[in-house]
Structure formats: structure tokens, C-alpha cells
Amino acid sequence: MDSIDIGVFIVYLVALVGMGSMFSRMKNAKDMFAAGGKSPWWLSGLSSFMTTFSAGTFVIWGGIAYRYGLVGVSILVMIGISAMFVGYFLAKKWKSYGYDSAAEFLNDRFGKSLVRFYTFLQGIVGLFTMGGAVYALAVVVTALFPLSEGHLLADPATGHFSVTIASLIICFLVIAIAFGGGLWAVLVTDALQFIILTVSVLIVVPLIITKIGGPMEMINTAPPGFFNLVHGEFTWYFLMGWGVVFFFKIGGEWAYVQRFVCVPTARDAVKSTYLFGILYIVSPLIWMLPPMAYRWIDPNADYEQAYVLASQAVLPSGMLGLMIAAMCSATASMATTQLNVFAGAFTTEIYQRIFRPDARDNELVRAGRIFTFLLGVLIIAGALIIPRMGTYTGYILASVAILTGPLVLPTIWGLYSRKTGLKTAWIVTIFSIVVGLVVKLGFQTDGWLAELQTLSYLTTMVQANERVTEIVVGTAVPLLLLFVAELGIGRKNKGWEKVQAKKQQAFEVADTAPSILPAKICAWSTIIVGIMIALISIVSTEKQMITGGFAGFLILLGVAILAGIRKKGEQHALN
Missing domain, CATH: 1.20.1730.10 (Sodium/glucose cotransporter)
Known part of the structure; x- marks a missing residue:
């Protein structure tokens, strides 16, 4: 750059x-x-x-x-x-x-x-x-x-801007x-x-x-x-x-x-x-x-x-x-x-x-x-x-597959189920997380379950289908537990009655009109960025047609958004 x-x-x-x-x-x-x-x-x-x-x-x-x-x-x-x-x-x-x-x-x-x-x-x-x-x-x-050698902000190992400092800047x-x-x-x-x-x-x-x-x-x-x-x-x-x-x-x-x-x-x-x-x-x-x-x-x-x-x-x-x-x-x-x-x-x-x-x-x-x-x-x-814990890609794929089900399925189930309550939600969440972690860690090459001869077939299957196993365990276990609980519970939960009362109250409240301020800010921000790129295209001698075209498109887009806002405002005024 x-x-x-x-x-x-x-x-x-x-x-x-x-x-x-x-x-x-x-x-x-x-x-x-x-x-x-x-x-x-x-x-x-x-x-x-x-x-x-x-x-x-x-x-x-x-x-x-x-x-x-x-x-x-x-x-x-x-x-x-x-x-x-x-x-x-x-x-x-x-x-x-x-x-x-x-x-x-x-x-x-x-x-x-x-x-x-x-x-x-x-x-x-x-x-x-x-x-x-x-x-x-x-x-x-x-x-x-x-960066130059010995620069205060450089990583000595790569000679580039320090990754740690860049991470902290983005965090702030x-x-x-x-x-x-x-x-x-x-x-x-x-x-x-x-x-x-x-x-x-x-x-x-x-x-x-x-x-x-x-x-x-x-x-x-x-x-x-x-x-x-x-x-x-x-x-x-x-x-x-x-x-x-x-x-x-x-x-x-x-x-x-x-x-x-x-x-x-x-x-x-x-x-x-x-x-x-x-x-x-x-x-x-x-x-x-x-x-x-x-x-x-x-x-x-x-x-x-x-x-x-x-x-x-x-x-x-x-x-x-x-x-x-x-x-x-x-x-x-x-x-x-x-x-x-x-x-x-x-x-x-x-x-x-x-x-x-x-x-x-x-x-x-x-x-x-x-x-x-x-x-x-x-x-x-x-x-x-996290950089010291392994690859970010592997961490994300595993954590999404294993933890999503236990942490959100009781919530989604609660949107529809009249009977599921606090005790069921606790059991499903904790048990599913534990099972997911046991399967993920236990069947790895050096895992404690992988050493058991009686589980050798299961170990081979899990290691050969790591990503699919994570998904199956992360979703099938909490779903099965919720389904069994739904069949076994015989009465309506009090929490269901409370959210239904809230739903009725929300139905009686008039709808709120959306704000037009975000559209205005997006439009003007797009125009300003377009103007900035247009100035760059004048200063720079590299690919001016591309840079200028990019700038022109952003400016026109911002103007179009503002025109749309104005037209909509006039329609509301007439109504």
C-alpha cells in the first residue's frame, strides 16, 4: 500500500x-x-x-x-x-x-x-x-x-506492521x-x-x-x-x-x-x-x-x-x-x-x-x-x-457446529412449545454442551476415548467425518432431548402464559414508523466517499478511468437515495 x-x-x-x-x-x-x-x-x-x-x-x-x-x-x-x-x-x-x-x-x-x-x-x-x-x-x-527495519510499529519477524498493534487498533x-x-x-x-x-x-x-x-x-x-x-x-x-x-x-x-x-x-x-x-x-x-x-x-x-x-x-x-x-x-x-x-x-x-x-x-x-x-x-x-490456540478457521467451524444448537434451540423451541420450561431448558443446554465437548475432544487422535479398543469403529468414523460429526452432535442431541421432553410434559408452562400476555399487549400498540435518518446518513456518506475517491483519481495517474468511474457511481448512488427520500416525504405529506 x-x-x-x-x-x-x-x-x-x-x-x-x-x-x-x-x-x-x-x-x-x-x-x-x-x-x-x-x-x-x-x-x-x-x-x-x-x-x-x-x-x-x-x-x-x-x-x-x-x-x-x-x-x-x-x-x-x-x-x-x-x-x-x-x-x-x-x-x-x-x-x-x-x-x-x-x-x-x-x-x-x-x-x-x-x-x-x-x-x-x-x-x-x-x-x-x-x-x-x-x-x-x-x-x-x-x-x-x-515497514523499515527497526521501525517502532514493525513486527521483527515479518518486517510488516505489528499484528498485535493492528488488532488492538481494530478492537478500540x-x-x-x-x-x-x-x-x-x-x-x-x-x-x-x-x-x-x-x-x-x-x-x-x-x-x-x-x-x-x-x-x-x-x-x-x-x-x-x-x-x-x-x-x-x-x-x-x-x-x-x-x-x-x-x-x-x-x-x-x-x-x-x-x-x-x-x-x-x-x-x-x-x-x-x-x-x-x-x-x-x-x-x-x-x-x-x-x-x-x-x-x-x-x-x-x-x-x-x-x-x-x-x-x-x-x-x-x-x-x-x-x-x-x-x-x-x-x-x-x-x-x-x-x-x-x-x-x-x-x-x-x-x-x-x-x-x-x-x-x-x-x-x-x-x-x-x-x-x-x-x-x-x-x-x-x-x-x-486465540492465535495461540490453533487455526481460526478450525476454531470457528467447530464452535459454530457444536455450540449453536445447545445455546439457541431451547430458545426457538420456546417460541412454539406451550409445555417446555426452565428445567428442560437447563438440562438440554448443559447436557448437549457436555456431549459435544466429549465427542470433539475425546475422539481426537490423542483423545481419551480414542484409546479404548471397544470404541475403535466409532473413533474411526468420527475422525473420518469430523465436520459432519460436529454438526450432528450439536443439533441432533438437543433436538432429541427437546422432543422427548415435549412428549413427557403434561401441562402448560407458566412462562408460556406470560409471553402470550405480552404478545397481546404488543398487538394492541400502534406500529412505529421507520426513521429516515439512516438513509440520509448513508446517502451523504456515500457521496462524501465518492468525492474523496474523485479527488484521488485526479491526483493519481494509475487507472484513472476505473477510479473516476467508481467515484461517479458512488456520487450518483448517494444522490439517488436522497431523491428517493425526498419523493417519499412528499408522498407522505400529500397523504
């Missing part, structure tokens, strides 16, 4: 924090953690997309696409299909109950003890894992920042965005990142395909199986299981539930989830083409760096800096989402319910910001510790 790229990189990240601070004058906890129920459906959908997208696209799925080809696309498409099913079955259900968070629903449905357990476990594990995502992207990005960016503007800041910055990254990758794709000799060259000289939808451990069984896991993950994980409840109506919740699903069905091929094509440029590259190296190979000065900044902030958006969700849970379910039940709104906002900062330390800890 040259001086222009570095300048764009710094300006973009600083502006991102400034944009988040525009929402700092929040009046209550609902504004901070549920956007006051006024988020437009499209904003919620884009934010869900970016929350899932983030580091996984660049590091995990980009690496898989570089090594194995089209299977990287297959995995992402399954997430989109899962989101469509969630939109049909669960999104409307969540919004119809009238709660501002999953934690609030669980408190009424099952009880405070389970909520506190989920808050601590999911908060600690989830935010710690986000630290790993930050580190993984820091490794990729710092590869583009070579995460804390600053979530601390200042709450969920509104997370939603709006997600939308801007979506625009910048999408337009950038649409430019990268034709450039890199042209650089390797065209699409026919790619097709005719591809490694065997490179365009197969499955490969190795990523079998059809894995893909089907992955889709099931993500159905439960999107349908019950607190960060996604937050997107269902922050919109004005149940219909908006469905529309936002459908948008999320459609984006993940139609766009993965476009997103995965750069790392796939980079294999023709350097077949021996670090696969986790393939995405950013592909961008570096074809993007002109200025645009590369913008692309890398958007990558960093997209990963930050995943972390800010988790941070905002669990800061809200700690504020309402721990601080308010236990210590300050009569706390006023401004006090809860202050408490939320304090929890945001304290929980941000967990992200920093993850960024420093």
Missing part, C-alpha cells in the same frame, strides 16, 4: 467513528439496544448480511475458495437458504411477541437464571471469539504494510462505535460498508479475471474438482447440516433476534430477513471469485491472505486503501453487533434486574456504555489469546 492508500485507510476509519457518534444522544436503553424499534427493514437486512459476512468472507471462506474452489460458494449459499426459511418461520414470530431483545423474552419464558447463564456464556464465548476474527483480519491486512474501533452510538451506529455503519465493499468487489472481479487470461482460461486450466460444489470434508451431508445449523443460528442467536425486533412491524422483520437471504444466495459467487482467481496468480500464497492479495493485485491507489478499510470495518461490524447485544443484556438483565430495578433511562444508557467498554476487553483478550 502506498501513501495514498494509507491516507484513505485512516480517513475512512476516523470518519466511521465520527458517523457512529452522530447517534450518541440516545434517550433510553431501547434506543441504544433496539434502535427504538424504528430501523427500516432494508437497514436491518443489510446489517444482518454484514454481521454474517465480515471476517468469515475474507479469511475463512475466501481461504476455502482459494484452496478448493466453488465449495466456498456452496457453503455461503446454504446460509442464504437458511435465512429464507428463518424469514418464513421465525422472524415474524419474534417481532410479534413485542420484546426488545431475546434476553427479555427468555426472562419471561424460562426465568432469570437461564438468561444470566446465557448472558455470561454467550457473551464471554462470543466476544472472545470476535477477538479471533479481529486477529485473523489483522494478519491479512498487515501483510500490505511493510469496535468499542468506540458501539460505545458512542449503540445499535443505530452499528446498523448505519454496516450499510455504508455494504455499499463500499460491494462496489469495490464488482470492480475487482472483471479486473482479476482479465489479469489471469479470461474466464475460459480459468475454466480450462482449473485444478481437478475446483468447480465442484463439494470437496473433501465439505460433503453434501456437511452442506445440509450446515444449513440446519445456520437456520437455528439465525433464528435464535441474540444478534439476529435483535435485527428482527428493531424494525417497526412483523412484516418488516420478514422482509429484512428475506433481503438477508437473497443477498447470500445471489452474491457468494461474485464475492468468492477474487480469491478463486488469485490461485492462478500465486498458487503458493497464504490461503488466508488470498482475498486481500487479490485486491492488491488489481486495484489502483486509493481504492485499495478504501477496500482494506472497509474490510477492517466490516469485521469490526460483526464485533460491534455482538458487543451491543451483550452490553444490552448485561445492562437490563444483570444491572437493572438485580441491582437497580428503579434505574432511570439516562442511568441505563450510562451503564450500557460502561458494559460496552468492559466487554470490549474480552474482544482484546480473544485477539491476543
Whole structure:
């Protein structure tokens, strides 16, 4: 990266924090953690997309696409299909109950003890894992920042910008965005990142395909199986299981539930989830083409760096800096989402319910910001510790497959079951986690169960199908336990009656109109970025047509959004 790229990189990240601070004058906890129920459906959908997208696209799925080809696309498409099913079955259900968070629903449905357990476990594990995502992207990005020998900020081993320092910078960016503007800041910055990254990758794709000799060259000289939808451990069984896991993950994980409840109506919740699903069905091929094509440029590259190296190979000065900044902030958006969700849970379910039940709104906002900062330390800890625990890709695949079911299935079951209660939820959660960890750790090559001769057949099967086993154990065990409990319980649970009363109350409340402020901010931010890139195209002599075209498209897009807002406002005035 040259001086222009570095300048764009710094300006973009600083502006991102400034944009988040525009929402700092929040009046209550609902504004901070549920956007006051006024988020437009499209904003919620884009934010869900970016929350899932983030580091996984660049590091995990980009690496898989570089090594194995089209299977990287297959995995992402399954997430989109899962989101469509969630939109049909669960999104409307969540919004119809009238709660501002999953934690609030669980408190009424099952009880405070389970909520506190989920808050601590999911908060600690989830935010710690986000630290790993930050580190993984820091490794990729710092590869583009070579420094002089002996430089204060250099890593002596690589001669590039220190990965540790880069990780800490991204972590503090995460804390600053979530601390200042709450969920509104997370939603709006997600939308801007979506625009910048999408337009950038649409430019990268034709450039890199042209650089390797065209699409026919790619097709005719591809490694065997490179365009197969499955490969190795990523079998059809894995893909089907992955889709099931993500159905439960999107349908019950607190960060996604937050997107269902922050919109004005149940219909908006469905529309936002459908948008999320459609984006993940139609766009993965476009997103995965750069790392796939980079294999023709350097077949021996670090696969986790393939995405950013592909961008570096074809993007002109200025645009590369913008692309890398958007990558960093997209990963930050995943972390800010988790941070905002669990800061809200700690504020309402721990601080308010236990210590300050009569706390006023401004006090809860202050408490939320304090929890945001304290929980941000967990992200920093993850960024420093997870690299010493093995590969980030393997850690994510295993943790998602094993922990998603035990931690979200009781919640989803509680949306429909009249009989399931606190005791059942506790048993399903704890027993399923224990079984998952025993199978994962016990049947490894050096595991204690692998040494038992009587289990040799099972050991061989588990080790030969590691990814499928993780999914089966993580979903089948809690599902079976919940089904058995449902058959054995004979009476309606009191928690069910409580949430039904809340649902009736929510039905009687008039719908809230969505805010137009996010659209205005996105429009003006897009215009400003476009103007900045236009100035760069004047200064730079490299690929001015591409840079200028990119700038012009962003400016026109921003103007079109503003025109749409104005037209809609005039229609409302006439009505």
C-alpha cells in the first residue's frame, strides 16, 4: 500500500467513528439496544448480511475458495437458504411477541437464571471469539504494510506492521462505535460498508479475471474438482447440516433476534430477513471469485491472505486503501453487533434486574456504555489469546457446529412449545454442551476415548467425518432431548402464559414508523466517499478511468437515495 492508500485507510476509519457518534444522544436503553424499534427493514437486512459476512468472507471462506474452489460458494449459499426459511418461520414470530431483545423474552419464558447463564456464556464465548476474527483480519491486512527495519510499529519477524498493534487498533474501533452510538451506529455503519465493499468487489472481479487470461482460461486450466460444489470434508451431508445449523443460528442467536425486533412491524422483520437471504444466495459467487482467481496468480500464497492479495493485485491507489478499510470495518461490524447485544443484556438483565430495578433511562444508557467498554476487553483478550490456540478457521467451524444448537434451540423451541420450561431448558443446554465437548475432544487422535479398543469403529468414523460429526452432535442431541421432553410434559408452562400476555399487549400498540435518518446518513456518506475517491483519481495517474468511474457511481448512488427520500416525504405529506 502506498501513501495514498494509507491516507484513505485512516480517513475512512476516523470518519466511521465520527458517523457512529452522530447517534450518541440516545434517550433510553431501547434506543441504544433496539434502535427504538424504528430501523427500516432494508437497514436491518443489510446489517444482518454484514454481521454474517465480515471476517468469515475474507479469511475463512475466501481461504476455502482459494484452496478448493466453488465449495466456498456452496457453503455461503446454504446460509442464504437458511435465512429464507428463518424469514418464513421465525422472524415474524419474534417481532410479534413485542420484546426488545431475546434476553427479555427468555426472562419471561424460562426465568432469570437461564438468561444470566446465557448472558455470561454467550457473551464471554462470543466476544472472545470476535477477538479471533479481529486477529485473523489483522494478519491479512498487515501483510500490505511493510515497514523499515527497526521501525517502532514493525513486527521483527515479518518486517510488516505489528499484528498485535493492528488488532488492538481494530478492537478500540469496535468499542468506540458501539460505545458512542449503540445499535443505530452499528446498523448505519454496516450499510455504508455494504455499499463500499460491494462496489469495490464488482470492480475487482472483471479486473482479476482479465489479469489471469479470461474466464475460459480459468475454466480450462482449473485444478481437478475446483468447480465442484463439494470437496473433501465439505460433503453434501456437511452442506445440509450446515444449513440446519445456520437456520437455528439465525433464528435464535441474540444478534439476529435483535435485527428482527428493531424494525417497526412483523412484516418488516420478514422482509429484512428475506433481503438477508437473497443477498447470500445471489452474491457468494461474485464475492468468492477474487480469491478463486488469485490461485492462478500465486498458487503458493497464504490461503488466508488470498482475498486481500487479490485486491492488491488489481486495484489502483486509493481504492485499495478504501477496500482494506472497509474490510477492517466490516469485521469490526460483526464485533460491534455482538458487543451491543451483550452490553444490552448485561445492562437490563444483570444491572437493572438485580441491582437497580428503579434505574432511570439516562442511568441505563450510562451503564450500557460502561458494559460496552468492559466487554470490549474480552474482544482484546480473544485477539491476543486465540492465535495461540490453533487455526481460526478450525476454531470457528467447530464452535459454530457444536455450540449453536445447545445455546439457541431451547430458545426457538420456546417460541412454539406451550409445555417446555426452565428445567428442560437447563438440562438440554448443559447436557448437549457436555456431549459435544466429549465427542470433539475425546475422539481426537490423542483423545481419551480414542484409546479404548471397544470404541475403535466409532473413533474411526468420527475422525473420518469430523465436520459432519460436529454438526450432528450439536443439533441432533438437543433436538432429541427437546422432543422427548415435549412428549413427557403434561401441562402448560407458566412462562408460556406470560409471553402470550405480552404478545397481546404488543398487538394492541400502534406500529412505529421507520426513521429516515439512516438513509440520509448513508446517502451523504456515500457521496462524501465518492468525492474523496474523485479527488484521488485526479491526483493519481494509475487507472484513472476505473477510479473516476467508481467515484461517479458512488456520487450518483448517494444522490439517488436522497431523491428517493425526498419523493417519499412528499408522498407522505400529500397523504
